[in-house]
Amino acid sequence: MTTPEPSPGRTESRRGPLRPWIAITAVVFTLATVLALAWPAGGLREAKPDIPHRRLGETTTGHRFAINPHKVSYATKDPAPAYGDAKDGRFLTIEFEVENVSDQTATVNDLAFRLYLAVSPGSTVIDRFKDKTAGFVIRDGRYDREQLQPGLPERVMIVYTVPAGRPDPTSLTLSFEDQEYTSGFQSELSEWYPGDMLAIYDLEVGR
Amino acid sequence: MRRAIVGLLTGALLLAGIVGVRRATPGVDEVYAPIARPGEVGEQVNTTAFQIRVDRVQVGRTVRISDGYGLVGPPKTTAGVWVVVSATVAATTGALQVQGARLRTADGAEYLASSISGTLDKTDLQPGIPAYGPILFEIPPGRLAGAVLSVTTHAVKALDHLGPAADIDLGLSGVYAKRLVDHAPQSLTVGKVREL
Structure with missing residues (x-):
């Protein structure tokens, strides 16, 4: 009994360029992390000017x-x-x-x-x-x-x-x-x- | 394709509906606002706690308070004009004061009655015993047109949530308000409150 060899096409797709959904998820995750860290520090609002x-x-x-x-x-x-x-x-x-x-x-x-x-x-x-x-x-x-x-x-x-x-x-x-x-x-x-x-x-x- | 378009349109309609309902929903301040009965000058307005009738509206540059014995106090000036609302008020079920007397101007500003003592809004009212007297307001002359008298039982708004109120149209059209201001006497003498 012999183990079937993986087809050349499948191996190529696994090791090939990133799939789009992985890239999108990574970008969204990165943005969400940045926002979650920035929010407690005052969000992304403009810093308050010095009191005149x-x-x-x-x-x-x-x-x-x-x-x-x-x-x-x-x-x-x-x-x-x-x-x-x-x-x-x-x-x-x-x-x-x-x-x-x-x-x-x-x-x-x-x-x-x-x-x-x-x-x-x-x-x-x-x-x-x-x-x-x-x-x-x-x-x-x-x-x-x-x-x-x-x-x-x-x-x-x-x-x-x-x-x-x-x-x-x-x-x-x-x-x-x-x-x-x-x-x-x-x-x-x-x-x-x-x-x-x-x-x-x-x-x-x-x- | 057709299904996708129908789906998109349905979604857009639902979204528009949600936005519409959200915008039409009154805010918390409106939901808890006093329950106001409308009226106009010369008409008796009945609330669950008091009855009020505005008898007269006058405008003056200064006011002097008469003590009822013929003695008239010194003139009190203002940065605007004095609006003197003469009214008759009676409590219906329990003793109270109509401390929350305000002039609400057309632009939405609210002028609480002057803190000068001896006026109708600072008088103890007993049930069934009407009192007649002045309520004094200071306002900029340009804001008189369209002003409405709003009366509640507390000067602090937070104590008037869902409470009784009267909103009385003082009939101050633009032309009438201008005439009142233009012909305002330099000094207006107002009497003390008296029980009727």
């Missing part, structure tokens, strides 16, 4: 607010006493021109939540919740309004206390974060969520 540094009087526009800080000052007397009762302490006051560029009413508090502050010397971080003592629209010489209506620019003042034991501030680094009205992780209903950092203001603190 701005100065007093320059405007930054996000999805909710356009802000233009025009005065930063330090005081040892409460510049905005609530109901006439002045607080003790040292105060940092920032005045802005603000326009609500969204389509919903906002408040000065909504803006204050998206501002991050650090004062020098000492690089002291001012807590945007704990150290904020007042925030309001300056109108009619009174401090009793805090709404920011869409398309209506306002002068806004936000007051913070300077933490005790720190030197008197001479400069302020103010970072402004965007907000976007979108659905989030907690709910499919749209809400305002923090967005990208839009600008860093390098500001001198006046007296």
